[in-house]
Amino acid sequence: MSAFTSFHRHMWTVLTARQNVGRTPVATLIRTKLPRILFILFILFVALIVAMIGGLNGARAHGTTPPTTGHTDKIVLNGDLPGKLDLTPYLSWYVDQSQQMSLDDVRQLPFDDFQQSASIPSFGYTSDIIWYRIDFGVDQMLTAPPYIEANPSYLNHIDLYLFEDVATAKLSDAIWQESMGDRIPARKRPFTSGTHVASWPKLDAGAYHLFIRVQSNSTNLLTVTLWQAKDLISSMTLRNLATNIFFGVFLTLGITYFSLGLIARDAVVVSYGIGIACAGMLISLVNGVGLSQLRSEIPWMNDFLIGTTNIVSQAAVVFLWIHILEFRQRTPILFWLGCAYCIVILSFLIGTTNELYTVFGTYIVPSVALFMACACLVLVKRLAADIRNKTLWAYLIALALPCGPVIMLQLAHAGLIDVTPIRIGLHQFTFIFHIIAMGILMAIRLTQMDREQVFASTRAEETTSLVGEQRKLISMLSHEFRTPLAVIQRSSEMLMLRLRDHSDDIQNRLKRIELQARKLARLVDIFLSKDGIDDKEFSLARELVGLDHFMNDFVANTTRDDAEILVTCTGTNGVEAYIDETLIGLAMTNLVETSRRFAHGQPIHITARAQSNWLAEISIPCQGEGLDSDEIRLIGNALFRREMETKALRSALGLHISQRIVDAHGGSIKLRDLGPMGIALCVLLPCETSNQDSAAPLA
Structure with a gap:
């Protein structure tokens, strides 16, 4: 009966929004005239209350004057x-x-x-x-x-x-x-x-x-x-007309809000639509729509309809108020307690036609009235702390003021205060006031939603354009990289042919140039291709590689005179890994370069061992002067966090790429604490022994 006392806080975000994109004249007009609108609504509410009190008192005076004490005369x-x-x-x-x-x-x-x-x-x-x-x-x-x-x-x-x-x-x-x-x-x-x-x-x-x-x-x-017969017919005709109009209007409003909430994917607007529809139906059912229109032969049908709409509207008012007061952001525990309270209220739906509904009315109805009173007090307290807040003033006039008659009605129905015509009739008129005020807020909300949609559409078009430009840039970079790489490869091949009679040292250097050029071409294919843009996963060219052979080749291609790399393989004889040599080599190189930052020219001793029949470990020590807790934290962020911090992104992008490469192979990189000796970067890769008859996994 009181779902009209609440609405979602999003209804008023337009009043505090600062964006000027897509601002419409209607929104600007409402924003500039807001104080006058609020004042007119307040005056309208006061006038409505005064007129209603006078009308109800006049209707009561039309009958017989009630007694004051004791028994009246016959x-x-x-x-x-x-x-x-x-x-x-x-x-x-x-x-x-x-x-x-x-x-x-x-x-x-x-x-x-x-x-x-x-x-x-x-x-x-x-x-x-x-x-x-x-x-x-x-x-x-x-x-x-x-x-x-x-x-x-x-x-x-x-x-x-x-x-x-x-x-x-x-x-x-x-x-x-x-x-x-x-x-x-x-x-x-x-x-x-x-x-x-x-x-x-x-x-x-x-x-x-x-x-x-x-x-x-x-x-x-x-x-x-x-x-008298003619007066009864006249009165019932007017009442039925008003009730049917009331029922149709508010059911339509509820369906409208419900549909708009579905379109906007806003659960609270959907709930408000349900609440408005239930409140309008409840008032109409209490005024006899169910008896006059349905004319059901089922004895409990009217009880079922009234009880269901009453319970749903009670739950809706609680659910909407906890969103208006922003309990989810301010005090999450109160928000979840409020949600649990809504579930308790809705559980009484199973007893709308029996004595369980009496229990609902005895305990739940007064508690909802108390909840609304407390919610209004919280709103007033916040308004006192921020007296210039237009949003809070709007809530006070459109929501808190209509709550007064509803609270009186709830307490009167629960038998906690005396029942008078004003207390049981005033809420129908304040409900109309609430709908008018909320209609204005909804118009503002729809204007805001339209502006947000235009803004989002503009941003989407800009994003699409930027993605297209990015694709063009990457395609150009890919082409520009491939051309000099092809020149380098062909030049090294020609030099090898011309200098094939020279020393082995020259041949080895030319082979290294050719090898590094092929690796760079492979990386260009991976990182600067169209597939690399559309898919975050790497395109792997896997093959079975002996772990000993891979480690020896890696050390031979990576070691330098001023930065020697040593490797010790333990129990890796016959161990094979199904990997993309180029990418795993890149990942290992990035890890070794990280270790070299702190080794200061000292040899790096890598160990490789088989942890089990299906897992191999390659350990790269990282120790030396300059390796402090901040550096270890940056290394950990680069390896283990999906969303890297800006500082880590600048200094450890290679580590992040290494982690992605190893992940794509079904392995992982671990950071092992060695105490005072520093840390170790451990690469774990799936493997198998060559004496097993198992087939290699598919790429």
């Missing part, structure tokens, strides 16, 4: 019955907690056992049976039989018994009796309408006593009115 009817006569102030009641008392038992109770008050009789959500009694007299026969109307529409059973003489204690002495309530099938109700109406018999002059038995699993309160 009401006396004459031949000229007014168009509307409110009998609620003359109701006396007795609570049957045993639920076993019969009509005869109640009739024999002393009149002083019945109680009376100035407010509408209300007992909260209770399973007790409430007996009402009205004593009245008739001076002369009525010119036309009146109609009696009992409200609210969600009461399960309303049994009326009219007696001419209270001294007789037999049920057969009732001169008229009728059964009403939403548990009565449509075909058995006196009138198929949105309220409970029955026709009285013509009464002769005399004294009469009306007993009313009420039982319901919803909040138990009762109002009784006598009507």
Whole structure:
């Protein structure tokens, strides 16, 4: 019933946004006129409250003035019955907690056992049976039989018994009796309408006593009115028209918000749409839409519809308020407690037609009212700390102010405060105010969403253009690299042919130049090709390679006079790895170069060993002056973090590439702490022994 008291914080982000991209004249106009809009909304709200209070008081004054204390005198009817006569102030009641008392038992109770008050009789959500009694007299026969109307529409059973003489204690002495309530099938109700109406018999002059038995699993309160036929028809026509319009408008609004939330992929806007639809349906169902339009023969149908919409709207108000107050960002524990609270509320959906709904109304409804009051206080506290915050002012006017009547309604239904026409009727009008205010906010939100969509589309086009330019640049770089590489390779080949009779030292140097040129061409194919742009994975050219042979070739091609590399292989005889030699060589080179930074010309002693039948380890020590904790942290970031820091990216890009290469081979690089001796960079690669008959894995 109170889902209109909340909305997602995103509804107001436009009011604090600073971007000027795609700003529309409507958004600019609303932004510049915001203080005036808020002031007009506040004045509208105050005027609506004043008019509503006056209207409800006037409607109450149109009936009979309620008593103030004690029991009132009997009401006396004459031949000229007014168009509307409110009998609620003359109701006396007795609570049957045993639920076993019969009509005869109640009739024999002393009149002083019945109680009376100035407010509408209300007992909260209770399973007790409430007996009402009205004593009245008739001076002369009525010119036309009146109609009696009992409200609210969600009461399960309303049994009326009219007696001419209270001294007789037999049920057969009732001169008229009728059964009403939403548990009565449509075909058995006196009138198929949105309220409970029955026709009285013509009464002769005399004294009469009306007993009313009420039982319901919803909040138990009762109002009784006598009507002349034409006035009842006129009133019901206007009420049905207003209720149907109300139902259609707010159901449409709920579906609209729900659809917009789905389009925007905003779960809270979707929830707000559900809440608005449920709140509008609930108010309409309470006003009799279910009874007048569905006319169901299923006894519990009206209870099911009212209970379901009430429970869903209660959960929606909690869910939306915890987003408005930004609990997820400010206090996550309160956010998750609020979500758990919503789940608890929704769990009562299984009991909308039985006594479990009474438990829901007794405990959950007051707790939701308390939650809304606390939420409003938090909002006021934040506003006091930031008095110039327009967003908080908007929330206060559009959300917190309409919460007041809803909280009163919740407490009245729970039986914690007296029920008056203002307390049970004001929320329908503040709901309309809330919808108008939120409509303005939604217009702002939609404008913001449109601007964000234009901005996102522009950024997407720019990104696509940049990607295209990047592709062109990489293609050009690839071409520019390949041309000199081809020249170097051909030149080295020609020199080898011309100088084949010279010393082996010259031949070895030329072979090294040719080998490095081939490696560089391979790297260009990997990193500057179209496939390398579209796919983050490397294109591997794997083959079975003996680990001893690979390590010896690597040391021979990498060692220098001023930076010698030594290798010791332990238990690697016959061990083979299925690798891309060029890429693994590059990865090893990057690791060795990292070690050389701290070796300062000292030899680097690499060890290779077989950890098991399927895993080989290559360990490269990294030690020396300058290897401190900061350097170790940068090396670790480069090896183990997917998103590298800027500083690590500048100084250790080679290590990051090495990690990716080894990962692509199904291996890993570990950083082993050697204590005071420094660290070791360990490459772990899948392997197999040559005496095994297992086939090599597919690339």
